Amino acid sequence: MSTPHPHIHPGGGTTVGNRSLAPWGWGLFGAVVLFLIAYHARMGAVSPRIANPEAISDARPVEFLFGWGDLWLAIHEWGTVVVMLLIIAACVRAWRRQPGHPYVLMTIASTAIVWQDPIMNWAPYAVYNPELWHWPEDWPLIELSPTVEPFIVIGYAAFYFGPFFPAMALLRRLQARASMDAFVWRHPLWSLAGLTFVIGFIFDACLEIMLVHTGLYIYSQVIPWGSLFAGTTFQFPLIWESSLVCVVMVPAAVLCYRDDTGRTQAEKLVQRFRFLTHRPALGTFLMMFAILNAGYFVYGGAFATIRASGLATAVACPYPYRDAKVYDPQGYYETEGEPGPFFEGYWNGWMTAQPEGRPQHNPVRTDGMCKGEER
Numbered sequence: 001m002s003t004p005h006p007h008i009h010p011g012g013g014t015t016v017g018n019r020s021l022a023p024w025g026w027g028l029f030g031a032v033v034l035f036l037i038a039y040h041a042r043m044g045a046v047s048p049r050i051a052n053p054e055a056i057s058d059a060r061p062v063e064f065l066f067g068w069g070d071l072w073l074a075i076h077e078w079g080t081v082v083v084m085l086l087i088i089a090a091c092v093r094a095w096r097r098q099p100g101h102p103y104v105l106m107t108i109a110s111t112a113i114v115w116q117d118p119i120m121n122w123a124p125y126a127v128y129n130p131e132l133w134h135w136p137e138d139w140p141l142i143e144l145s146p147t148v149e150p151f152i153v154i155g156y157a158a159f160y161f162g163p164f165f166p167a168m169a170l171l172r173r174l175q176a177r178a179s180m181d182a183f184v185w186r187h188p189l190w191s192l193a194g195l196t197f198v199i200g201f202i203f204d205a206c207l208e209i210m211l212v213h214t215g216l217y218i219y220s221q222v223i224p225w226g227s228l229f230a231g232t233t234f235q236f237p238l239i240w241e242s243s244l245v246c247v248v249m250v251p252a253a254v255l256c257y258r259d260d261t262g263r264t265q266a267e268k269l270v271q272r273f274r275f276l277t278h279r280p281a282l283g284t285f286l287m288m289f290a291i292l293n294a295g296y297f298v299y300g301g302a303f304a305t306i307r308a309s310g311l312a313t314a315v316a317c318p319y320p321y322r323d324a325k326v327y328d329p330q331g332y333y334e335t336e337g338e339p340g341p342f343f344e345g346y347w348n349g350w351m352t353a354q355p356e357g358r359p360q361h362n363p364v365r366t367d368g369m370c371k372g373e374e375r
Contacts, residue, residue, distance in 0.1 A: 045130040045324040047137035050147050052325050052341060061318045062233045064215040072214035073131055080152045087157060100281030102264045106256050109288035110160040113248075113296050117153045118144040120296065122347055123303035124241065125221040125312065130324050132216070144346050146220065146327040160245075160292070163203055164253035167195040189265070192257055193250045200249040204242040212236055218320060220327050221312040230314040231369045244302050248295040255288055266291075308353035317370040331359040337368035 045051040064072060087107060094101045118141050121128070127146045128134070134148035142149045171192050174184045184191045212218060212234050219237055224230045226239030255266040266284050270276065276283030306312055315333050319326045326333050328342040329352055344358035365371070 043131055043133060045137075045147070045321075049143070050130070050137055050324045050343060052323055054341060055323045060215065060320050061322065062320050065210070065213045069215070070131060072216065073129065076211070076214070076216055077133055077152055080155045083155055083158055100284070102256055102266060102284060105281065105285045106161055106164075106252060106266075106288055107157045109285055109292055110157045110248075110252055111154065112289055113160075113292050114153050114156050115141075116293070116296050116300065117156075118142055118149050120300045120303075121145040121149070122345070123300045123307060124237065125219055125307070125327070126217055127220045127316075127321070127327050128217040129215055130321055146345050147321065147324050152216075159204075159207070160248050161252050161256075163196050163200040163249050164256055167192055167199050167253055168257070170195055170199075188259075189254055189257060193254055196250050196253040197246045200246045201242045204245045205236075205238055208241065209234075209236050215320065218316045220316050220319070221330070221332060222314050223306060223311045224314045227314065231317060233316050233318060233320050235314060235316050240303070240306065244299045247298045247302075248292055251291050251295050252288075255291060304351065308351070310353065315369060319370075329358055330354065331362035333370065334362040335365055335368065337364050337371035 060069065063069075091101075091104045091107055095104050120126070122144045125146065128148050128150050130148050132148060132150040132152065134150045135142045137143060137145075137148055171184060171188065174191070175182075175188075178184050209228065218233060219235055219241075222230060222235050222237040223240065227235055227237045229235045255269075256264050258264050259268075264284075266287050267280065270280060270283040270287050273287075276286070310330065313332060315336050315338070317336065317338065319333065319338055325341045325343040326338055327345055328334055328338070328340070329344045329348045331342075334340065334342060342358075348357050349355055
């Protein structure tokens with residue numbers, strides 16, 4: 001009996017008997033990741049670095065949406081599991097039909113940038129609920145997150161790549177109704193970028209406002225101008241956050257635009273730079289991964305600049321996660337009358353424009369926003 005010969009598909013995938021091996025490899029990788037998550041899963045403020053030794057219970061001083069409390073955490077976490085299983089199934093199906101499918105590669109690339117998430121939680125003061133399933137708080141890189149680094153961020157692909165699909169559908173509809181000399185035909189990439197920005201801005205605002213109101217996380221400090229609900233637990237930096245996340249969403253969409261040759265912009269860039277031309281799928285993935293990482297660094301850099309400027313003066317009062325210490329790197333919570341205990345977290349020196357670290361003397365304002373809050 002002869003052994004079937006492998007065949008090389010245009011997308012770069014290798015098959016045996018016309019059945020791609022790559023999906024099984026990704027399936028095995030996913031199983032290993034799930035095992036590691038289950039093995040290292042934590043709940044609650046476990047590390048002394050963030051745990052509040054004075055906490056009597058983990059009761060919240062504020063009521064979350066509909067009064068559901070921790071039920072929201074279960075909905076978000078198990079919802080993420082379901083969404084990821086659907087995404088994986090869709091990717092396996094697409095890859096088996098077309099090995100090297102660019103949408104699958106972008107899904108992987110937009111998931112892989114999650115390695116930066118602890119940094120991107122640090123920059124905009126994104127403080128997650130310690131009751132979420134999370135990695136050990138003291139692991140290198142993970143420890144940069146103000147409180148914990150949760151597992152639910154594995155769903156990045158749905159967030160950063162999701163707006164591409166309605167934007168692309170809307171662009172095709174506009175093109176179908178327009179003449180060939182219309183802007184949407186002469187400048188399809190700019191048109192797609194603009195549509196993705198608008199859709200991404202609205203999508204992010206609606207999603208994040210809901211997540212903050214359900215207690216998943218808070219923005220502990222924001223610039224009062226351009227923010228919603230400033231000075232409350234549910235404050236949200238609308239102008240800043242919903243605009244800056246599009247720095248990742250827009251490149252993700254543009255890179256996946258197919259021109260009249262049937263190739264995506266990412267594939268054309270790989271050909272232009274003669275980058276791994278003998279492994280087009282790998283080259284396309286690396287191009288996507290590099291550009292998305294650059295965009296995500298721009299997002300973090302913008303928030304790091306805001307952080308260093310000291311303009312994020314509105315604090316989320318009352319601080320909802322009493323089982324954890326109050327994340328107060330610049331002393332603003334203490335000044336506003338929050339009783340603490342406080343912790344400054346990592347990267348609190350020159351990266352926050354404080355060479356000496358967190359200020360040691362923070363006089364409490366008599367009219368502070370956190371004064372008089374029930375504990």
